[in-house]
Amino acid sequence: MAWFSRLIYRSGPPPEDRHRMRAVANSLILHLHPPRVAAGALRFPRTWGLGGISALLTMVLVVSGVLLMFRYDASVERAYSSVQALETVVPFGSLLRAIHHWAGNLLVITAVLHLVRVFAAGGFRAERRMNWLIGLGLLLLVLVFNFTGYLLPWDQLAFWAITVGTGLLTYMPLLGQPISDFLLGGPEVAQPALRNFYALHVALLPVILIFGLSYHFWRVRKDGGVTLPAESTPAPRLTTIPHLVHIELGVALITLTGLFIFAMLVPAPLEDLANPAHPPNPAKAAWYFLGVQELLLHMHPLAALLLTLIGGLGLALLPLWDRDTADEGIYFRSPTGRLAGAIGALWGLLFTPLLVLVDEYWLDLPTLLVLLPTLVSNGLLPLLLTLAGLAAIYAGLRSGLRARHSEALVGLLSFVGVALLVLTAVGIWLRGENMALIWPW
Amino acid sequence: MRYPLIAGFTALLVLITALSIYTAREEQRMQTAQADLRQVAITDASAVYVQYCATCHGATGEGLGATPPLDNDGVRGMDYDTLFKTIARGRYGTAMTGWHVDEGGLLTTYQIDQLVALLRYGEWPQVRELAAQQGMIPVSLAAPEVANEQIAAISALGPEGSIWANGLNLYAQNCTTCHGATGEGSSLAVALNTPELRSQDAATITRTISEGVPGTMMAAWNKALQPEEISALAEFLLHWDQVEAAGVALSLPTIEQIDLGDAEAVLALGERLFTTTCTTCHGENGSGGIGPAINSQQFLSRKDDAAIEQAIIQGGKRPNSSMPAFGERLTSVEITALVRYIRSLQATAPSVANPRGTQQGGGGPPWLRDRQP
Ligand code: HEM
Numbered sequence: 001m002a003w004f005s006r007l008i009y010r011s012g013p014p015p016e017d018r019h020r021m022r023a024v025a026n027s028l029i030l031h032l033h034p035p036r037v038a039a040g041a042l043r044f045p046r047t048w049g050l051g052g053i054s055a056l057l058t059m060v061l062v063v064s065g066v067l068l069m070f071r072y073d074a075s076v077e078r079a080y081s082s083v084q085a086l087e088t089v090v091p092f093g094s095l096l097r098a099i100h101h102w103a104g105n106l107l108v109i110t111a112v113l114h115l116v117r118v119f120a121a122g123g124f125r126a127e128r129r130m131n132w133l134i135g136l137g138l139l140l141l142v143l144v145f146n147f148t149g150y151l152l153p154w155d156q157l158a159f160w161a162i163t164v165g166t167g168l169l170t171y172m173p174l175l176g177q178p179i180s181d182f183l184l185g186g187p188e189v190a191q192p193a194l195r196n197f198y199a200l201h202v203a204l205l206p207v208i209l210i211f212g213l214s215y216h217f218w219r220v221r222k223d224g225g226v227t228l229p230a231e232s233t234p235a236p237r238l239t240t241i242p243h244l245v246h247i248e249l250g251v252a253l254i255t256l257t258g259l260f261i262f263a264m265l266v267p268a269p270l271e272d273l274a275n276p277a278h279p280p281n282p283a284k285a286a287w288y289f290l291g292v293q294e295l296l297l298h299m300h301p302l303a304a305l306l307l308t309l310i311g312g313l314g315l316a317l318l319p320l321w322d323r324d325t326a327d328e329g330i331y332f333r334s335p336t337g338r339l340a341g342a343i344g345a346l347w348g349l350l351f352t353p354l355l356v357l358v359d360e361y362w363l364d365l366p367t368l369l370v371l372l373p374t375l376v377s378n379g380l381l382p383l384l385l386t387l388a389g390l391a392a393i394y395a396g397l398r399s400g401l402r403a404r405h406s407e408a409l410v411g412l413l414s415f416v417g418v419a420l421l422v423l424t425a426v427g428i429w430l431r432g433e434n435m436a437l438i439w440p441w
Numbered sequence: 442m443r444y445p446l447i448a449g450f451t452a453l454l455v456l457i458t459a460l461s462i463y464t465a466r467e468e469q470r471m472q473t474a475q476a477d478l479r480q481v482a483i484t485d486a487s488a489v490y491v492q493y494c495a496t497c498h499g500a501t502g503e504g505l506g507a508t509p510p511l512d513n514d515g516v517r518g519m520d521y522d523t524l525f526k527t528i529a530r531g532r533y534g535t536a537m538t539g540w541h542v543d544e545g546g547l548l549t550t551y552q553i554d555q556l557v558a559l560l561r562y563g564e565w566p567q568v569r570e571l572a573a574q575q576g577m578i579p580v581s582l583a584a585p586e587v588a589n590e591q592i593a594a595i596s597a598l599g600p601e602g603s604i605w606a607n608g609l610n611l612y613a614q615n616c617t618t619c620h621g622a623t624g625e626g627s628s629l630a631v632a633l634n635t636p637e638l639r640s641q642d643a644a645t646i647t648r649t650i651s652e653g654v655p656g657t658m659m660a661a662w663n664k665a666l667q668p669e670e671i672s673a674l675a676e677f678l679l680h681w682d683q684v685e686a687a688g689v690a691l692s693l694p695t696i697e698q699i700d701l702g703d704a705e706a707v708l709a710l711g712e713r714l715f716t717t718t719c720t721t722c723h724g725e726n727g728s729g730g731i732g733p734a735i736n737s738q739q740f741l742s743r744k745d746d747a748a749i750e751q752a753i754i755q756g757g758k759r760p761n762s763s764m765p766a767f768g769e770r771l772t773s774v775e776i777t778a779l780v781r782y783i784r785s786l787q788a789t790a791p792s793v794a795n796p797r798g799t800q801q802g803g804g805g806p807p808w809l810r811d812r813q814p
Contacts, residue, residue, distance in 0.1 A: 077550050088474040091467055250445030257452035257459075264463050272485075273551055 026241060034221055036237040037244050041226040046121075049251045050114035051220075056252050057107040058213065060259065061145075062206065064100040072152065074198035076191045079154035080273045087270060094267050095260075101268035103259060104146055108288050111139050119318070119413065122328045122406070123227035129319035131219040136316055138212050141205060143288065148201040150286050151194060159274035160283045162197075163189050168285065168292065171301035188276070229329035282435050290427025291420045297435060298359050300379030307383060311416065324406040333407050340397045340411030347393065348418030356426055360437050390416070479558055486559035487568045489552050492721050497536065497765055500572035501565050508536070512565045524557045531763075536756070538731075538763035545799040547722070547731055587613050591689045598687055601676060605684055608677025611670055613691050615662070622691040624681060630659065634681045646675040704781075711782025714775055722763065723798070727786065732764060732798040739796040741787040750780050 014020050040046060071090055073082040086093035115135065118124055124132035151162045166184060170176045185192025220226070228235065238244075285293050295304040314321070327333040332341050369377040393415055397408040432438030491500065497508040504510030516524070528548070529541035540546035541553060548556070559568070587610050595606040613622075616633075620626060624634025632638075638646070650671050653661035662671060677684070715727070723729065727736030734740055744752075753776050757764030767776065 081551055081554070084478060088471055088478055091471070094470070094474070095463065246443070246446045250447075250449030253449035253456075254452040257456040260456055261459050264459060 029241060029245060032217060033240045033244060034225065036239055037225060038228055039236045039238050040228045040231075042238060042243055042247060044247070046228070047226055048113070048117055049247075050110050050117050052248060052251060053255050054107055054110045054114055055213065055217075056255055057103045057110060057259075058209065060103045060256070061100060061107065064096055064103065065202065065206075067096055068100055069202060074152070074194055076154065076194055079152065079194060083153045083155075083270060087267070095263055097268045098263035098266065099260065102263050102266070104149060105287075106259065107142055108146060111142050115139060116417070118227075120331050120410075121227050122322075122325070122330070122333065124319050125323055125325050125328065127223045128219075128227065131216060131223060132319055133316060134212060134216050134219060136312075138209070138216060141209055141212060145201065145205050145209070146286060146288065148197040148205065151189070151197045152201065153270055154194065154274050155271040156274055156278075156280055157269065157271045159189055159276065160280055161286050162193070163279075164283050164285045164293070165289060168289065168296070168301075171296075171305050173302065227329045281433050282431055284427070284431070287424065287428050290431075291424035294356075294423040294427040294431070298356070299382040300375055302375070303379040303383040307386060310387075311420075322406045322409050324404065327406065332410050333404075336401055336403050337407035337410045340401055340403050340407050341414040343397065343401075344393065344411035344413070344415035345418045348415045348422060352419045352422040353426070356423075356437075479562060482555040482558035483562060483564050484567065486552070486555035487564070487571050489548065489556060490559060490568055491572045493540065493547065494556075495568075495572055496718055496721070501569040502563070511560055512563060516560050517563065519561075521557055521561075524560055525553055528553050528556055536763060536765065545731065547799075587691070594687050594689050595684055598683060601680075604673050605677045605680055607670070608673040608675075609684065609689070609691070611666070611674050612677060615666075616674075617691065619659075624678075633678055634685075636682075639679055639682065643672070643675050643679060646678055647672055650674055707778045708782050708785055710775065711778035711780075711785075714771070714779055715782055718767075719779075727783070729793070729796060729798060734793050734796040734798070735783055736786045736790050737793040737796045738787070738790050739793060741784070741790055746780050746784060749783055750776060753779060 014023055068086070071082055071086050071093065073079055083097070086097055088094075090096075118132070118135065147162075147165060150165075151158045166180045166189070169180045169183075172179070181187075183193065183196055184190075185196050284290060292304065292308055295307060298304070299307075327337070332338040365377045365381060366374050369381075372381075390412060394408050394412045397403045397411040398405075401407070401411075403411070426437075429440050430437055490498075490502075494511075497505060498511050499505045499508075502510055502512030510516075519527075527537070529539060529546075529550075530544055531537045531539035538544070538546065540548045542549060592606045592610070595609060596602040598605065612620075619630035620633050624632060626632030649659070650666075651661060651663035651668070653659045666674070719732075719735070720727065721730070722732040723735050724732075728734050729737070752758070752764065753771070754766065754768035756762060756766030756768075771779070
């Protein structure tokens with residue numbers, strides 16, 4: 001067995017079995033981690049473990065997804081019954097589905113929180129620019145993952161969410177229609193769409209995700225690990241084993257337990273078989289797209305899409321927009337930054353619901369400005385007003401608080417983030433029949 | 442740095458406990474889930490049944506004319522495969538055509554599965570309720586009403602009168618589907634209101650009713666009816682001529698008559714009949730389905746009124762066509778109303794690429810449809 005040990009150990013195997021096992025495990029761990037990490041990076045509030053939790057959820061998703069593939073059948077005729085079978089005759093099938101479902105939804109949340117954490121710590125500047133972009137790509141990937149997976153049970157929820165979702169896509173000028181056609185393989189959600197979504201969900205996306213994640217992790221190491229505040233004395237460095245590994249193991253076990261118990265208590269939803277003739281009312285997209293769907297209720301599709309695009313572009317270009325590395329690693333830059341963030345969040349919390357109400361009940365721009373084409377009165381005008389509002393917030397923070405550029409940006413982005421959150425919440429809970437505002441109780 | 446590890450292993454302990462509890466209850470959970478699913482299937486299938494099958498098999502599975510009943514133990518006892526195949530592929534050479542989409546029908550595997558669940562674990566009262574809501578009961582439910590005056594008239598006939606009245610009532614509820622409202626018999630069963638029957642003695646007739654006639658559709662009624670009820674039935678059958686002489690006769694419920702001169706009313710009746718009985722196969726608004734797209738220029742310009750009427754009365758021309766013959770079930774007034782309504786569509790009917798129904802071949806793929814490329 002000498003050749004075998006040579007595959008594993010660089011210089012002769014350790015004499016005892018116990019030590020051999022250790023050596024294998026350790027070299028696996030050290031493959032992913034540096035041998036030593038800065039003590040500051042190990043403090044939990046440095047990362048809140050969010051990247052790690054996202055990575056764990058990704059693994060849970062891969063494992064549970066592969067298991068689901070053994071019983072799932074991606075044909076319009078059988079998809080729904082195979083899911084029904086999973087729920088009723090396959091032992092632990094229901095639990096498996098619930099784990100996959102909730103892990104997928106949770107990943108959207110943890111990935112976004114991770115983004116917020118990285119933004120707050122200013123970990124997107126200088127050499128970390130590239131990894132910020134990769135991270136954004138990963139978030140997009142996670143969303144596409146969720147979107148493609150949503151269709152697979154082929155129930156009413158799936159069918160109509162995808163119908164609405166691809167409908168949103170077609171508002172995109174030029175590219176929207178071809179992308180939607182490509183995804184659906186035809187004019188509507190039918191067998192070709194199910195086949196395409198399945199192929200994307202179980203074959204193409206996982207491959208991209210694995211490569212993307214590997215690069216992301218490697219980059220974290222290359223860029224000098226987690227962003228830390230500059231310190232006068234050289235920070236002490238601790239060995240990865242056991243210090244980091246113990247934390248990782250603990251967080252992983254707690255997350256797994258929480259996820260599994262939640263999945264045991266709340267099964268994944270399954271509605272009636274998809275019925276193209278009976279749209280539910282209201283027909284909503286998946287919850288993480290409801291913010292955008294809510295925007296569509298307030299402005300011309302082109303404007304809503306443009307706004308979303310500007311938001312995405314803003315995030316992507318953030319490393320160029322804010323290059324001030326002086327406050328690196330300090331959450332929200334400085335006391336002023338923290339104040340700006342709080343003000344931005346508060347404004348978002350107050351302003352967005354107010355605007356939603358005003359637009360719903362009092363303001364009707366197209367009838368007010370009959371002379372203008374709706375593209376202007378309901379599109380260009382609200383878009384420009386929104387952008388002007390954002391600029392005003394930024395300017396207000398700059399002059400009012402005497403905030404530096406990077407501090408004012410914290411306020412601006414926290415306003416945008418909270419506004420998106422509020423819009424999403426309105427879309428989830430406060431929209432009823434015909435997408436009219438309702439009070440859920 | 443031990444703290445996270447301890448917390449983690451505590452969580453692990455909780456997880457293991459939770460998993461064991463879950464495992465212990467998994468079998469039970471699956472059983473309940475299956476029962477729930479069966480119930481859902483039956484409910485869903487009721488709607489499908491009322492929409493597609495009730496025109497032939499009756500609103501409560503009682504069978505109409507020569508179409509067999511489905512609400513019986515024979516069908517309930519059939520295994521899944523037989524029932525699935527019967528519904529999916531049909532019975533060759535009969536009006537029961539294949540209903541699966543692959544056979545040119547309208548139903549998916551999933552829907553046929555659900556129908557099988559209905560036929561095997563059936564809840565026909567539920568189906569009946571649904572059919573009633575869709576206005577199908579008067580067309581198919583052939584139980585005549587017995588009026589109080591009729592009961593009184595029979596009771597006045599003599600000391601046994603109230604027993605005969607009771608018998609008439611039971612007959613109206615249980616026997617008219619096969620033996621006819623006036624006992625004239627039908628394609629399903631022999632006539633009962635005959636001197637030959639009345640020449641039998643009460644004991645023989647009572648035995649026939651309680652034990653049935655093995656090998657025929659005449660069931661043994663002693664499971665459904667009390668002995669007194671069966672003897673009341675026998676007494677009634679023996680004295681039917683006297684009851685008739687007193688002027689008491691059952692009549693099947695009729696659709697209210699309308700004035701044929703009133704064009705509006707005729708069209709409205711035609712429209713109502715069309716949407717309740719024809720659109721299941723001919724598509725919503727007659728836009729085509731199993732049967733041709735009636736509401737299309739191509740169809741309407743090719744068929745004159747006589748041809749349409751003929752089709753409604755006699756059913757589909759092709760052997761094995763699923764177009765039922767409505768001649769026995771609809772009155773001439775209703776058929777006329779249907780024809781007029783269909784003709785009235787011509788003014789607004791669209792031109793369609795392919796008016797043929799899926800059971801007529803559907804016309805093939807676009808590149809094989811036209812004669813001239
Ligand atoms: C599938 C989703 C993702 C996974 C599994 C993941 C995983 C990780 C992990 C394990 C780390 C190490 C530090 C930590 O735990 O915070 C990290 C760091 C980082 N991630 Fe992510 N990430 C994901 C998505 C994102 C997103 C959406 C962004 C932002 C656009 C992003 C940007 C970054 C950056 C810039 C770092 C370096 C942080 C620093 O230096 O402080 N990642 N990621």
